[in-house]
Amino acid sequence: MRTRLALALALVVAAALLWLHGRATPGAPPVAARPAPARLAVARPPARVLGSAPVVASSAPDGKVWLSGHVRDEQGQPVEGARVRALHGRQDEPVEGARLPALEESEATTDASGAFDVAVSPGPVSGEVEAAGFVTAELSVRDSARETAEVTLVRTCALVGRVELATTGAPVAGARVLAVLTDSHDLDSLPTVTTDAHGRFRIEGLAPGRYKPWASTPGRLGQASGSVSLRAGTESEPVVIRLLGVHRVRGAIRKIPPGQPCTNGYVELRASDLHVPSLRAAADPGGRVDLEAIPAGTYSVHVSCSHNVVQASQPLLVARDLDGVVFDFDLDVPLHMDLEARARGHAHGTVVDTRGEPVPDIGFSLRCGSTESTGDTDETGAFRALVPFEPCQVQVRWGDEALTVLEPRAPVSFTPESIREPLRVVVDASLFAFLSGTVSQAGAAVAGARVMAVCDGRDADSAFDGETDAGGQFRVRVRRAGACWMRAWRDEHDSMAAGPVEPDGSLALELQAPGGLRGAVSRPGGAPASLFTVELSPLLHGVELQPRRYETFFGSDGRWQLEGIGPGDYRITAGYGEESTRQEVHVAPGGQGELHLTLEPPEAEGDEAEGDEAEGDEAEASPPAASPPAARPE
Known part of the structure; x- marks a missing residue:
């Protein structure tokens, strides 16, 4: 199932590309209205005077306190001119239905030392801090009367490259390029640009991370052959995106019963059995939709009008371009009302x-x-x-x-x-034990490293994790039973598995240089897989941990490559539709491994035919077996 989730990313990206082709984003469910923030115009306090007397600041406005803080970059240097936006004045009342005070907004700007003072209401404060050339950071304080705000801003990155046709290598002008984080399915606000006359693109303002850009034009879709790791303040080497031919589906939304037009309409296609949105296109005022770049496959159809979404009873098979498809919108969903009135808090x-x-x-x-x-x-x-x-x-x-x-x-x-008074719950925590130790790299302490422990168990429920502090030290809570094994990582550097160690014991973990894996994926008939995912899950003492990397690959040769993989043991899973395969692999420090994988067809259920294999070699991304389409061309 996780493989299918990863595969959905390829399809989601195509939808996002279509969505951004000169259209507004419709169809989002209605959001409960909230009062607009009231801006608090308060001048910053005068400069504080240092001397033999205590430091004294001006008094805050009535009912307010000064929230002080500093804004620094990732290297600890002050950031001057950063804009601090603080939202405050609203606290959840303990009794449901109680009237909440209006939300207020205050602003401040950091001085040359990165310091700021902003007048806020006592209590929790949220908001954001932004500055040119930096990724916007969150501002969060639980008690403004007792805490200060220390905010770190990270410099943005840039992704550069070009888009060309896979068949001829000719540059593609006007292609839409999206920067996609490989470890995220959040495609609501993808950074997007359009290629110039020479097929070149540059995407700025990116947060550090590993990206795999996609590009599309009507009837064509492509992605970079490998992902790119961007660190704070850096620019990537030029990447190349090669476009392959895919399919185009055009049609219109038809409301049942006929009458009012479909407002805020869209059509979304989702890959069979996946729960991540895949392909979506907005409808024009006449209800017409154009899904411009869809890989071959079988999709469930979801149609939305006026923020209501219905699903067609049968999937849609896309094996060629489709025109004149009718997407029926038949809203017949009974509304459930909970009439049980119970006072709550x-x-x-x-x-x-x-x-x-x-x-x-x-x-x-x-x-x-x-x-x-x-x-x-x-x-x-x-x-x-x-x-x-x-x-x-x-x-x-x-x-x-x-x-x-x-x-x-x-x-x-x-x-x-009584519900206004805090409840103190005392528990017997004697089953807890703690593993402690340090994480270093080349002899230097590593802050912010993730530490995972597996104790006396052979399943994922036995895994516990923690994080190192500024001095590279960790303390991980585990069950007080049996021996434990540990593994640490930070960015793309891992330690090898270490252990066994008894609960309440200590370990020193050393991060080592990353390596890489590459290879090819074939379908059951031997043809290269053109659309597939590769998922990499660390193994710790035989226990499979949460996937560390999952990337989607789209091309004609079935080749794949993963760079920046920390050393250690992994379970690798490749998948295409219902076909998948799994294998264990070891990555050596700084090493490069080659691995060829052959997908296995799903097990037949009852007398169902395995119809995929007969069609497996026909198209660049041939679809799984399909049911009769619900939305059909007229």
């Missing part, structure tokens, strides 16, 4: 152990009669849950382990008055 509090230490990242639930409110504590052990005003039993869990709640033992009866 937000319970809040902290989970601590017997020593009074907060227990972060722990699951809790409040079981109140027939309802249950669940969640996780934050990094301070705090929790918040919407509950009815009736007796509720407190339960705390860590993974599949239930912790003994020492206080309160009896159900808690919430009322509109």
Whole structure:
């Protein structure tokens, strides 16, 4: 299933390219309105005077406090002229339905030392910090009266290259190019540019990360042969995107019953059995849609009008260009109304152990009669849950382990008055143990490295993780049972698996240089796969961890390449539609491995025919077996 999710990225990108071809973005579900922020025009306090007397600042406006802070770049240098936008003045009331104060907005600009002062309401503050040449960063403070804001801005990157035809190598002018992060399916606001007369493009203002750009013109689609890792303030080497021929689907939305026109309409195609949006095109005022670059395949059809979405009962097979397709919009969905009126409020509090230490990242639930409110504590052990005003039993869990709640033992009866007071939950945390140690690279401590531990288990539920501090030290909470193995990574550098170590033990982990993998993927009949995904999941003591890398490859030769892979053991999965294969592989420090993979067809269910293989060699991206189309040409 994860392979299918990754495959959907290729199709989503094509949809985003179409979406950006001179159209507004329609069809988004309605968002609940909220009061517009009220801007607070308050002058910055006068410069503070240093001397033998204490530093004194001017008084804040009535009802406000000064939120102070600094903005620095990724190297710790001050950023002058950064714009700080703070939203404040709204706090969730504990009782549902209580009137909330209007949200206010205040602004400030950093001085030469990167410092700022902004007048805000006491309490939580959110917002953003931006400066030219830097990625916009989040501003978040839990208590403006007691905390300061320390914000780090990271310099932006640039991606450059050219687009050409795969058949002739001729440059393609006017192609739309999108910068896609390989580890994200969020395509709502992709940085996009158009190639010049020589097929060249430049995308600026990117956040650091690994990108794999895509490009399209009507009837053609392509991507870079490999991904590009961009670090803060850098520009990529020129990448080449080669366009291959795909299909074009044109048609119109027809409302049933006929009458009012389809407003804010769009058609979205999704690859069979995937839950990630794939291809989408907006409808013009007459309901006409043009999906300009669709790889061959079988898709479910989703049609939207006036923010309502319906799905066709049968999929659509795309094996050639289609024109005059009718997309029926038949809205016959009964609305469900919960008529049960129960007064509710937000319970809040902290989970601590017997020593009074907060227990972060722990699951809790409040079981109140027939309802249950669940969640996780934050990094301070705090929790918040919407509950009815009736007796509720407190339960705390860590993974599949239930912790003994020492206080309160009896159900808690919430009322509109008592729910305003924080609830203190004390648990027996004796099953916890901690692994500690350091992460370094070439003898230097590494801050912000991810550390993973697997203890006395052979499944993913036995994996625990943490992160190193500024001194490269870590402390990972694990179950107090059996031996543990550990692995660390930062960016594209990994440590080899280390262990065993007993709970409450310590390890020193050393990051090593990354390597790479490349090879080819073939379909069951031996033909090169033209559209497929490669997913790479780290292995730690036989346990498969969350995928580290998954990339989509689109081309005519079935070749694939992954660079910047930390050393260690991995499970690699390749997939195309319902066809997939898995294999374990070891990556040596700084090494390059070659791996050829052959996809296996899905197991037949009952008497169903495996119709893929007969058609496997016909097209550049031949489709899986298809059901009769629901949306059909007229």
